[in-house]
Amino acid sequence: MRVFLVQTAQGLTPSSGGYKANVNLLRMLSAQGHDVAQICYGLDLEVDEYAHRAKAKGIKPNVTNTILPVIDPKGVNHKILIKTFTDEYKVYNIRDELNDRMQALVRLFADRITEFRPTHVIFNDAITMKVTANHPNRSTFKRINIIHTAEQLPFGPFVAGVDGHCLAAKVEDGMLRELDGIWAVSKAIQDYAWTHGTLETKFLVHPSMTYMDNKTGGMPVVRNNIDKHEIGMVNPCPHKGLAILLALAKKFPDMKFVTWKSWGTQKEHQAQLIAHPNIQVVPTTTNTDEIWDRIKVLLAPSLWLEAWGIVVTEAQLRGIPVIASDAGGLPEAKIGLPYCIPVKTVTGERHANGDYVVADQDITLWEEALTKVMTDGEGYQGLATLTATRASEWLNGLDDHAHEKWLLSMMEEKN
Template identity: 75%
Template sequence: MRVFLVQTAQGLTPSSGGYKANVNLLRSLSSQGHATAQICYAVESEIDQYARRAEIQGIPPNVTHEQLPVVDKEGFVHDLFIKTFTDEHERNDLSLRMKTLIALFSKHITDFKPTHVIFNDPITMKITASHKDRKSFKRINIIHTAEQLPFGPFVAGVDGHCLSPRVENDMLRDLDGIWSVSMAVKDYAWTYGRLTTTFLVHPPMTYLDKVTGGMPVVRNNIDKYEIGMVNPCPHKGLPILVALAQKFPQMTFVTWKSWGSRTAHIAQLQALPNVKIEPTTKNTDEIWDRIKVLLAPSLWHEAWGIVVTEAQLRGIPVIASNAGGLPEAKIGLPYCIPVKEVTGERHANGDYVVPDQDIGPWEEALAKVMTDREEYQALQALTATKAGDWLCGLDPRAHEKWLLSMMKAEE
């Protein structure tokens, strides 16, 4: 196969779970002998870094440079800087610095001659529908959030998602495959749109140690004292975090900003003396080496919650909500606490209206894990063992088989 991915995240190593799932799909397919490429946004330093890493592995990065003049809507001419290179996983990358250009996307799809084009944005869905080589490749959309889908209570609930619901709804029905990253997303697509999708867990490579390629190192963080949360914002459970920090002033909480964290949300945390705020990190080992417990109190229809799975594989207990796909990410481990999910109603600033929550179960679980050493040790061992067994039980070729089945269907 020749698999071409259109990546809309900003940068070659964003912290979002959706990006990790996308890029590790390509890495998995590349390791299985298939040709892969992606088009993405990047900064100069990232390209240099990836090229050096490829050279260390004995792979020529073959960096090329191209400059394309682009006229904006005001009539001014800008230069679009394009670089192509091969990374350490032998995946070809094309990096951009400006908005997606239809002609550019089409050109590189043509040049690569893919058997499959994979994307999670409506622009590429439209581009590939009318591409001159449309009949020569399969079109696959990855659904990372309910907000991507053009129907249901959460349609367009996140900036940049679902630009034209009616048009996108029609286009989705014409795809060769749709990958839902959880049963929660698959069920949502069917319930609200009668849209058939395929559920596949993220490729196992998503969760392996990024340096060694082996199983993640299990931490022994019983003597750590910080309680962590990633991406503090209302629909990710910011009200629960604030309530817990106020309830336990003797405990230390640390948060890592991410795509949902706005200035107003950070201001709420800055008002709490026992909460630390860290910048977005692309190296999650910084988190796992530091915290004793992870909070994942999401209140929206979470697709999966990669950060939950990552923590559990390292033996770090996670106290999570039961919103969306989080119970799937928890794989039956304690604690998974019922919450009142957002309904889709939003404030004027775009934030979801968050229902009042029962904090009692959160207080009880956190106090137990943070103060009872025997409880923590038992939960740490159970978490690492069960998560490790779960990962080892995944089929590393599931996505490959699914993509190949689309080609066999024509035979």
């Protein structure tokens, strides 16, 4: 197979769980002997770092630089720098600068697809869905959309609930139904697609490589964080359960909380966080070891239809207990481990600014779970051991060829 991925967010060192899974799908397919490439946004320093790592593994990065001239609707000339290189996983990367020159990017996507001659094009955005539908070589490749959020789908209560998602619902609905495959990353997303849109999807857990240690490629190192004192949360914002975090910080002023900003964390949310002296706010990180080496327990109090919750799985594989809500796919990510607490999830109702309306939450069970994990040393050690053991068994039980077999099956179907 020749698999081409269009990555619409940071594609080299993505902090978002969904985009991290996209990259690792390519890496796994490459390890299984298939030719893979991605087009993504990136920084020069990232290209240099990845090229260096490729050389260290005996792979020639073959870095190239190309200038793509662009004339915007006002007649102003612009230049987009395009870099290509092969990384340590033998993934061919086409990197461009972040910009809003849409027509140039559409042309770039189409041209690169032509050059790579893919058997499959994978994406999770409407632009690529349209580009591939009208591509002159359309009959030569299969088109697959990855659904990472319910907001991507053009129907149901959460349609267009996140900026940039689903800009033309009726059109996108029609295009979705013409695809060769739609990958739902959780049963929760699969159920949503069928319930609200009668849309058939293929449920596949993220590739196991998504959860492997970034440096060694092996199983993650299990921590022994019983002596740590901080409670962590990633991407604090209203629909991720910011209110629950703030309520817990107020209830337990002697406990220390640390949060990592991400795509949902706005200035007003940061202001709410730093108003509590026992909450520290730090920048987002692509090196999640910084998180796992620091915290004793992870909070995942999401209130929206969480697609899976990769951060939950990552923490559990390292023996770090997770106190999560039961929203969306989080129970799937929890794999039956404590704690998974019922919450009042968002309904799709929104404020005037577009944010979801978040209901008041009862934090009693959160208080009890947090008190138990943070104060019962023997109980914590037992839970940490159980967490690491069961998560490891779960990961080892995944079929590493599930995605490969699904993609290959499309080539066997009659057009």
